[in-house]
Every structure is written in structure tokens, then in C-alpha cells.
Amino acid sequence: MTFVAKPAVHHPRLPVNDLGLTRRDYEGSVSTLCAGCGHDSVSAAIVQACAELSIPPHRFAKISGIGCSSKTPSYFLNRSHGFNSVHGRMPSVATGANLANKELYTIGISGDGDSASIGLGQFAHIVRRRINMLYIVDNNGTYGLTKGQFSATNDKGSTNKRGAPNLYEAIDLVSMAIQLGASFVARSFSGDKKQLVPLIKAGLMHHGMAFIDVVSPCVAFNNHNGSTKSYEYVRKHSETVVAADYVPAAREITADYAPGTTERVSMPDGSTLHLYKVAEDYDPHNRVEALHYVQSRQERGEVVTGLLYLDPAAMDCHDILNTLDTPLNQLGTGELCPGSSALTAINESFR
Amino acid sequence: MSVTYNDFVIRFANVNGSGSASANGMFAKALFRMGIPVATRNIFPSNIQGLPTWFEVRVSAKGYLGRREGVDIMVAMNAETFGEDVASLKPGGYLFYDNTKPLASEFHRSDIHEIGVPIAQLLLPEFTDPKQRGLFKNITYLGVLTALLNIEFDVITGMVSKQYKGKDDLIEPNIRAMEIGRRYAFDYLDCPLPLQVKRLDALGDKIMTDGNTAAALGSVYGGASVCAWYPITPSTSVVESFERYCNQLRRDKATGKSKFAIVQAEDELSAIGVVIGAGWNGARSFTATSGPGLSLMSEFLGLAYFAEIPAVLWDIQRSGPSTGMPTRTQQSDVLSAAYASHGDTRHVVLFPSTPRECFDFAADALDLADRLQTPILVLSDLELGMNDSLSEPFDWDDSRAYDRGKVLDARALDEIGRFGRYLDVDGDGIGYRTYPGTHPSKGAFFTRGTSRDEYAAYTESPAAYQRNMERLLKKWRTASALVPKAEVVSNGRRNGVLYFGTTALPMPEALDNLAEEGIELDTCRVRAFPFGEEVEKFVREHEQVFVVEQNRDGQMRQLLVNELQVDPARLVPVLYYAGLSISANEIQSQIANYYSVNRISRMTEVKS
Ligand SMILES: Cc1ncc(C[n+]2csc(CCOP(=O)(O)OP(=O)(O)O)c2C)c(N)n1
Ligand code: SF4
Ligand SMILES: [Mg+2]
Numbered sequence: 001m002t003f004v005a006k007p008a009v010h011h012p013r014l015p016v017n018d019l020g021l022t023r024r025d026y027e028g029s030v031s032t033l034c035a036g037c038g039h040d041s042v043s044a045a046i047v048q049a050c051a052e053l054s055i056p057p058h059r060f061a062k063i064s065g066i067g068c069s070s071k072t073p074s075y076f077l078n079r080s081h082g083f084n085s086v087h088g089r090m091p092s093v094a095t096g097a098n099l100a101n102k103e104l105y106t107i108g109i110s111g112d113g114d115s116a117s118i119g120l121g122q123f124a125h126i127v128r129r130r131i132n133m134l135y136i137v138d139n140n141g142t143y144g145l146t147k148g149q150f151s152a153t154n155d156k157g158s159t160n161k162r163g164a165p166n167l168y169e170a171i172d173l174v175s176m177a178i179q180l181g182a183s184f185v186a187r188s189f190s191g192d193k194k195q196l197v198p199l200i201k202a203g204l205m206h207h208g209m210a211f212i213d214v215v216s217p218c219v220a221f222n223n224h225n226g227s228t229k230s231y232e233y234v235r236k237h238s239e240t241v242v243a244a245d246y247v248p249a250a251r252e253i254t255a256d257y258a259p260g261t262t263e264r265v266s267m268p269d270g271s272t273l274h275l276y277k278v279a280e281d282y283d284p285h286n287r288v289e290a291l292h293y294v295q296s297r298q299e300r301g302e303v304v305t306g307l308l309y310l311d312p313a314a315m316d317c318h319d320i321l322n323t324l325d326t327p328l329n330q331l332g333t334g335e336l337c338p339g340s341s342a343l344t345a346i347n348e349s350f351r
Numbered sequence: 352m353s354v355t356y357n358d359f360v361i362r363f364a365n366v367n368g369s370g371s372a373s374a375n376g377m378f379a380k381a382l383f384r385m386g387i388p389v390a391t392r393n394i395f396p397s398n399i400q401g402l403p404t405w406f407e408v409r410v411s412a413k414g415y416l417g418r419r420e421g422v423d424i425m426v427a428m429n430a431e432t433f434g435e436d437v438a439s440l441k442p443g444g445y446l447f448y449d450n451t452k453p454l455a456s457e458f459h460r461s462d463i464h465e466i467g468v469p470i471a472q473l474l475l476p477e478f479t480d481p482k483q484r485g486l487f488k489n490i491t492y493l494g495v496l497t498a499l500l501n502i503e504f505d506v507i508t509g510m511v512s513k514q515y516k517g518k519d520d521l522i523e524p525n526i527r528a529m530e531i532g533r534r535y536a537f538d539y540l541d542c543p544l545p546l547q548v549k550r551l552d553a554l555g556d557k558i559m560t561d562g563n564t565a566a567a568l569g570s571v572y573g574g575a576s577v578c579a580w581y582p583i584t585p586s587t588s589v590v591e592s593f594e595r596y597c598n599q600l601r602r603d604k605a606t607g608k609s610k611f612a613i614v615q616a617e618d619e620l621s622a623i624g625v626v627i628g629a630g631w632n633g634a635r636s637f638t639a640t641s642g643p644g645l646s647l648m649s650e651f652l653g654l655a656y657f658a659e660i661p662a663v664l665w666d667i668q669r670s671g672p673s674t675g676m677p678t679r680t681q682q683s684d685v686l687s688a689a690y691a692s693h694g695d696t697r698h699v700v701l702f703p704s705t706p707r708e709c710f711d712f713a714a715d716a717l718d719l720a721d722r723l724q725t726p727i728l729v730l731s732d733l734e735l736g737m738n739d740s741l742s743e744p745f746d747w748d749d750s751r752a753y754d755r756g757k758v759l760d761a762r763a764l765d766e767i768g769r770f771g772r773y774l775d776v777d778g779d780g781i782g783y784r785t786y787p788g789t790h791p792s793k794g795a796f797f798t799r800g801t802s803r804d805e806y807a808a809y810t811e812s813p814a815a816y817q818r819n820m821e822r823l824l825k826k827w828r829t830a831s832a833l834v835p836k837a838e839v840v841s842n843g844r845r846n847g848v849l850y851f852g853t854t855a856l857p858m859p860e861a862l863d864n865l866a867e868e869g870i871e872l873d874t875c876r877v878r879a880f881p882f883g884e885e886v887e888k889f890v891r892e893h894e895q896v897f898v899v900e901q902n903r904d905g906q907m908r909q910l911l912v913n914e915l916q917v918d919p920a921r922l923v924p925v926l927y928y929a930g931l932s933i934s935a936n937e938i939q940s941q942i943a944n945y946y947s948v949n950r951i952s953r954m955t956e957v958k959s
Contacts, residue, residue, distance in 0.1 A: 059788050074809065083798040092628065093624045093628035096625035124617075328610070328629075343572070350558035
């Protein structure tokens with residue numbers, strides 16, 4: 001499998017942003033994920049959000065762990081550097097990257113296996129460190145890349161492709177993020193671009209830890225035999241995907257619903273996802289209330305989406321550490337080395 | 352009776368947490384200030400309060416600073432270990448103890464001198480607070496020792512005044528407690544002993560400090576701006592010192608803001624991840640840990656090797672897992688450092704021997720990491736890291752600029768054709784990198800472990816993988832010429848001795864003693880891995896090479912066999928791994944024994 005660059009032809013009718021750039025200038029390489037994979041929709045939403053924000057497309061640092069979700073930083077913002085690091089350890093790499101240069105927009109992409117299992121510790125600690133970044137978990141309730149094992153966000157009782165039920169409690173990353181001090185916490189659905197794009201924009205613009213749990217269906221391991229679903233959507237460029245196993249293209253799941261209502265979305269495996277759009281009078285500034293709300297809805301089998309908690313005045317890690325305004329990676333010998341005269345005094349202190 | 356000057360080992364047996372460390376430290380510092388070579392060793396338990404702890408000072412006019420077996424003077428202040436402390440004295444040695452309670456008969460030894468001072472009783476009328484009395488016990492025995500050993504008293508009192516500067520109300524009682532001891536000694540004991548000190552001028556401009564402090568300072572001077580760590584003995588004081596020096600030396604004058612960021616991470620996996628993230632994004636960064644941390648960091652080290660990201664890791668080695676013995680010194684992470692991680696990985700490792708070398712290597716490691724775009728591991732150990740020892744003073748050349756390696760800025764990117772992150776443009780195996788955010792349309796690339804071509808594009812092509820691995824090997828060969836050279840002393844002897852790190856401390860004494868036995872050896876102090884040509888040459892040119900190291904499995908020897916394709920029979924292991932630092936006696940006896948068993952001729956035999 002080799003890398004396929006997208007042809008650099010600009011469509012004359014694409015809208016341009018304040019920098020005179022189109023959405024194409026924010027795209028990445030061609031995705032090698034399964035056609036219909038929710039993760040691709042998240043990437044598309046990131047592209048749209050960044051383009052609409054008119055941030056120069058080279059001013060991001062994209063960091064991920066390992067998983068299908070963690071592959072996606074290749075599929076957006078090609079003009080920015082990306083780092084596909086180690087399973088579950090995106091948060092530490094993102095911490096270092098952000099400490100080195102506070103001026104870049106740090107985007108961390110992770111999966112539910114990546115963040116809720118192997119990387120649960122790193123997830124918890126980056127949240128409490130309040131790194132100024134957008135942290136997205138593409139949450140599909142499964143280990144996509146290792147072929148469909150249950151992940152720790154999978155709800156107790158839900159079944160896998162072979163019909164076996166998950167026996168263990170689910171970890172809710174949103175509740176954890178609220179509890180551990182994230183200052184921006186949201187949940188969305190990969191198929192709901194209308195909701196997701198504004199959330200991504202808000203998260204990027206937020207100063208501090210912005211966490212978005214994006215429910216992002218895995219069509220490959222929830223699309224078992226006998227499914228009567230029709231595939232209306234065929235992904236763009238699907239013919240360029242070369243995979244070891246044949247995976248039929250599936251319909252991209254979309255949801256479009258009004259605030260204050262519950263929406264039932266059919267998942268590829270036939271189960272039903274309840275989406276509850278937060279009411280317009282919901283107050284996202286009360287941490288305890290937000291936590292209570294999220295969990296009480298969860299008890300009823302509903303997944304609350306939207307901006308769930310926000311503290312716009314929170315400090316980020318650089319504020320806490322009181323670092324210089326100039327990014328640390330721009331300091332040279334002159335700024336960092338105390339010089340030989342200081343050393344003379346130090347030597348004297350050891351005599 | 353004949354008097355021996357400046358040549359003894361004194362050991363203080365205390366209870367951990369009893370405040371003895373500062374009194375014992377002052378004792379060593381006083382001798383240092385009298386110009387006498389001293390080396391200190393802490394032997395402490397994995398415990399904060401209550402367990403036994405020993406502090407040993409070796410005093411040697413000849414400048415022998417390694418550990419020497421046998422104790423000449425025992426300051427036995429711990430009832431729990433009293434028996435073994437008495438037993439560890441050499442015949443003719445001096446036992447110093449508090450005789451407020453009489454010595455139990457089972458502890459009497461007819462071949463040593465007993466010096467009892469009723470310290471508790473002397474302090475009773477002077478200090479009402481029992482806690483104070485406990486603390487001042489230490490200062491009082493220090494006072495006795497000044498008289499017994501002929502230590503210049505104003506040197507010590509000067510130190511007390513300096514130590515408590517600003518807390519003046521502590522100076523008077525400290526000096527009073529010391530004088531109580533000193534007066535008692537003059538009144539009731541034969542002072543000074545035949546074993547005593549005398550001012551020397553043997554130290555020049557030397558300083559006395561520990562390797563961890565030096566490593567921290569070198570990291571400040573070398574421009575580390577990000578540090579992430581997880582506490583573990585004996586590495587903790589590297590970062591604690593780094594933070595202290597940063598607060599002092601790295602704050603912006605105008606705003607008071609920090610030109611550094613230190614993260615106490617949730618574990619070592621995270622610590623090395625932070626370091627790698629910062630290195631990827633162009634900040635110099637480092638971590639400090641010990642064996643267990645190195646194990647946890649291994650996955651990430653492999654990633655950094657393949658992804659070619661600068662990082663510096665200090666491993667202050669200790670012995671095996673869990674607690675207890677682990678707070679003892681060892682050189683047992685050689686192999687796990689050199690080959691850390693999965694896939695074909697090999698890491699650059701530096702082996703400092705002195706505080707000065709810790710300082711130098713700290714800055715050099717940051718340069719090497721940037722130049723070679725790879726992790727640099729520095730292997731110190733508890734012996735070097737946590738004990739004060741004599742060292743050349745630190746030195747910094749103000750004309751030195753950091754070597755940030757091959758980094759293209761926006762202008763350079765404009766000037767070149769197509770950018771390829773992993774192209775071997777210069778033929779040394781090292782590509783050009785860019786920092787994130789450098790250029791609006793050029794130079795961005797995606798970092799992954801493997802599966803990439805010269806342009807950093809994703810590929811699973813077998814040929815591309817192999818090309819990349821070959822280039823990494825070329826880079827490895829480049830590294831062997833850039834790392835610190837081994838220190839070789841070759842006088843055309845038939846056999847040689849090879850060693851590294853803290854084994855350098857007892858080595859001069861061991862070599863002198865061996866020479867007296869007719870065994871003369873050339874020496875090679877390895878300072879880095881990959882081995883340079885000089886190491887290869889040394890091994891090639893000597894029939895037998897004794898490889899001295901402080902671990903059970905002869906890890907350096909294995910590395911030499913593996914990397915240099917030497918006949919293992921020519922490399923003779925000399926090993927010590929009991930948790931103390933290797934002594935000159937140990938080295939001497941193992942080598943001499945090998946000569947005897949294998950009937951190798953000695954100089955004296957040749958001469959006769
Ligand atoms: C240390 C380590 N253990 C196991 C793996 C194998 N592995 C790769 S991806 C993955 C799970 C990914 O799941 P998730 O994060 O949910 O991503 P998804 O593929 O579902 O998007 C695992 C277990 C690995 N790469 N590294
Ligand atoms: S396996 Fe699932 S998560 Fe992975 S690419 Fe396919 S659909 Fe997406
Ligand atoms: Mg998943």
C-alpha cells in the first residue's frame with residue numbers, strides 16, 4: 001500500500017476563506033480507512049472547521065496514538081506536521097509538543113481503545129495538566145485496527161459481530177474529562193456535521209484543554225452478515241483503497257435533528273443510538289450539574305451531545321508554569337545558556 | 352607511636368532520618384577545605400525514617416577515591432547495627448560510641464580501640480528540648496572528631512556559620528554542641544589519634560559535588576528547556592537540581608517568566624513521551640530515571656529511534672526491581688540501554704565517570720541528540736549521582752553555540768527543490784528535518800515509526816523499509832565518530848583492562864597495587880557506545896582484556912563481543928554486583944587471581 005496524494009486541482013467555485021484559501025488547502029492525503037468509516041467524517045469536519053476559521057494551514061501540530069482513528073491526522077491538514085506516535089500515548093507527546101511551541105494549534109486524535117484502555121492514565125493526566133489543545137476521541141466502541149474487540153467505552157450488554165454481549169461497565173470519557181478539569185467538554189456524532197464543525201471550531205478557539213468525544217461508527221466490525229441495510233452512500237475515492245480484506249462500503253450514518261429532542265440513529269450493527277441534543281437553555285458552565293445531567297441521561301440509555309461543559313476563563317498549562325511568551329523552541333544559546341561567569345560562582349559554591 | 356596522616360576510612364553508622372547527614376557532610380567538606388582528597392559514600396535504605404544508614408568517607412593523600420574495604424574508624428551511633436558495625440572494623444581500628452550506657456560485653460573486641468564519649472549525658476543539662484538533643488548528638492560527635500583527628504576547628508565553625516546564614520539563632524547552639532564534644536575530648540581522651548589529618552595542597556581548583564547536580568547544571572547550560580520525569584531514586588535529584596538552577600538562571604529578567612517547562616509526569620511512559628513530543632517540536636528536552644523507568648520507556652525509545660527524534664535520557668543506575676537493594680549502586684542497565692525496545696534498535700549511550708564529565712556529557716548529549724536525531728542515553732549510577740566526590744571544576748566556553756543539527760528554516764526550504772525528510776543528502780545517514788509550523792506550503796511531513804519512504808510518505812514497500820534500515824545503520828556509523836572517544840593509555844603491555852563509569856574511581860589504586868605485584872596493564876576507559884575505532888584497536892592489540900564492570904552478567908563484555916566480533920575468550924570478566932561500589936581490592940584480587948590460575952607471567956618473574 002502506498003501513499004496517494006490528492007490531485008492539487010483547485011475547483012474554481014470553492015469558497016475561499018479570509019486567507020484566500022479553499023477547503024482543499026486544508027485537506028490531507030487520501031484516506032485508507034474503510035469506506036463509510038465515521039472517522040473520515042471527523043477528518044472532513046476538521047478540514048471544514050480549520051478552513052472556516054482561516055487559521056494558516058501549516059500552524060497546527062497533529063498528534064495521535066495508534067488505531068484507525070490515530071491514522072486520520074494523515075487525512076487532514078497536509079501542510080502541517082503530524083505525528084503518529086505510540087498506542088495510548090498521544091497525550092504525552094502532545095504535552096511535549098505544546099510545551100515546546102505554545103503558538104501552534106495542537107490537535108490530538110485518539111481512539112476509544114487508545115484513550116480509554118491503554119492510555120486511560122495519559123488521558124486523565126493531560127486533562128488535569130490542562131494542555132491547551134483540541135483532544136478528539138473517535139469513539140466507535142471497538143478496536144477497529146485490531147479487528148473488532150470490545151473497547152472500554154462499549155456499553156455493557158451490547159453485542160459484537162458474532163452476537164456475544166459485552167460483560168463489563170463502560171468508561172465514559174466525557175464524565176471523566178469534566179471531573180478531571182477539562183475546561184471545554186463536548187460530545188458529538190461523526191455523522192452530524194452541523195453540530196460537529198461548530199464544536200471543533202469552538203474547541204480550537206478555546207484556551208485550555210478542549211475535549212470532544214465523537215461517536216464515530218465502525219462500519220467494518222458492526223456490519224455483520226445478514227444486515228438488511230442499504231448502502232446509499234459510496235465514499236469518494238473508495239476505489240483507491242487497497243485493503244487486505246474486502247470490506248463492503250456502507251452508508252455513512254447521518255443525523256440531523258433539532259435542539260431539545262431525542263434522535264434515534266440506527267447503528268451499522270442494528271442497535272439504536274439515542275442522541276439527545278442538549279436543550280438550548282442548558283447551562284454548560286456548572287461542572288457538577290453537567291456531570292449529573294450527562295450521567296442521568298446515560299442511565300436512561302441516552303447519549304447526550306453538544307457542548308456539555310465550558311469554563312472560558314481557565315488557565316492552561318503554560319499559564320500554570322508561567323512560561324515565557326516566546327515559544328521555548330525559538331530560544332537559542334543566548335537566551336538559554338547562563339554563560340561562564342555564572343559558572344564561576346557556581347563552582348565556588350562547591351568548594 | 353608513628354602517626355599516619357590523611358589515609359583512612361571512617362564510617363558513620365546512623366539511623367535514617369536522625370539528622371546525621373548534615374553533620375557527616377560537614378565532616379567531609381572540612382577535610383576537603385583542608386586540601387585533602389576525600390570521597391564520600393552514602394549507603395542508605397529504601398526508607399525515610401528509622402532504618403540504618405551509613406556514611407563513609409575515604410581520606411587519601413594519594414588521591415585514591417574508590418571504595419576501600421575495611422573501616423579504620425567507626426562512629427557507631429545506631430544501636431541496632433552496633434554488632435555488625437563493631438565487626439566491620441579493621442584490627443587496630445577505632446570504635447567511637449556513646450557510652451552514656453555502658454558497652455555490652457559481647458561487643459568488646461580486644462584488637463580495636465574503644466573510644467566512649469557520654470554524648471547523651473553531656474547534652475542533657477545543655478538542651479531542654481529532647482528533639483534538639485537528638486539532633487545535636489551529631490554535631491557533638493563532630494566536635495569530638497575535630498579533636499581526635501586534628502581537624503582545623505575554624506574550618507568547621509566557618510561552615511556552620513555559612514550553613515545557617517540567615518537563621519542566626521541556630522548558629523550559637525550548633526557551635527555550643529560542637530564545643531561540648533571537643534572540650535570533652537581534650538579533657539578525657541588522648542588527642543589527637545595516631546590516625547589524623549593534616550592540611551595538604553592536593554586539590555588545586557577542584558570542586559566537591561555529585562553527578563546528579565552536575566548533570567542538572569549541564570542540562571541548563573546545554574539548553575534543555577523541557578524536562579519531564581517521574582520520581583525514582585537515585586535519579587530524582589537530577590530534576591530537583593535542574594529545577595533549582597532553572598529558577599535561578601533561567602527566568603526572564605524583565606517579566607520573571609520561565610524559559611523552561613518541567614512536568615512531573617504520571618509515569619515514565621509519559622515522561623519520555625513528553626520529551627519526544629518536545630524534541631519533535633524543536634525544544635531541547637530530557638528526562639532522568641533509573642532501571643525500572645528505562646524498562647517502561649523502552650517502547651517509546653524504539654519509536655524515537657525509528658522516527659528519528661532527538662531526546663536525552665539520564666539513567667542513574669541501581670540494582671534490580673522493587674525496593675530495598677534497588678537503592679544500591681550498579682552498572683546493570685548497559686544492555687537494556689544499548690538495545691532498548693523492539694525492532695532493530697541501537698542507541699547511543701554515554702558513560703560519565705566524574706561530576707565534571709556529567710556536566711560535559713549533559714550538554715554534549717543535547718548536541719548529539721540534535722545532530723544525530725536520535726535518543727542519547729547517559730548511564731550514570733547511584734555511586735556517581737548521589738555521592739559527593741572530587742571533580743575538576745565545571746567549565747563553559749562562551750563561544751560555544753548549540754549544535755541544533757540539520758534543521759531547515761523557511762528560507763532554506765524556499766531555496767531547495769523538493770523536500771525529503773529522510774533523504775540522505777550528505778551521505779552520513781542523517782536527513783534534514785523541519786520544525787512544525789515553519790513554512791506555509793513546504794517542509795511539512797508526517798512522522799511515524801516505520802512505513803515511510805524518503806519523502807516521509809506512507810508506504811509498506813519492502814524495498815523502502817530496507818533502504819531506511821540501511822540508512823539508519825549508516826547513521827549509526829556516523830555516530831561512532833561523533834561520540835566521546837575512549838580514554839586509552841597504551842604502553843605496549845601484553846594485556847589491558849577496559850572499564851567505564853564509576854569503575855574509574857578505584858582503578859588508579861587497583862592498577863598501582865597490581866603493578867606492585869608485577870602485573871602491568873594498559874587501560875581503556877570507554878566513554879560511549881557505539882565504540883569508536885580506538886576501542887576496537889585497544890581490544891585488537893591486547894592478548895587479554897579484563898573487562899571490569901558492576902553487574903553479574905558482564906554486560907559491557909557482551910556488548911563488546913557482539914559489536915566488535917571479538918573472540919569471547921580474550922575478554923576476561925571482572926565483576927562485582929553486591930550493591931556497593933566496586934573496590935580497588937576487588938579488582939586487584941580478581942585480576943591477580945586470573946594471572947595465578949592461568950600462570951601468566953608477571954613483570955617481576957620476567958625480571959628475575
Ligand atoms: C503497545 C501496543 N499494544 C497493542 C497494539 C495493537 N493495537 C493497535 S490499534 C489497537 C486498538 C485501537 O483501538 P482504538 O484506539 O479504539 O482505535 P480504532 O481503530 O477503533 O479507531 C491495538 C490494540 C499496539 N499498536 N501497541
Ligand atoms: S475498521 Fe472500523 S474504525 Fe477501522 S477504518 Fe474500518 S470502519 Fe473505520
Ligand atoms: Mg475504537
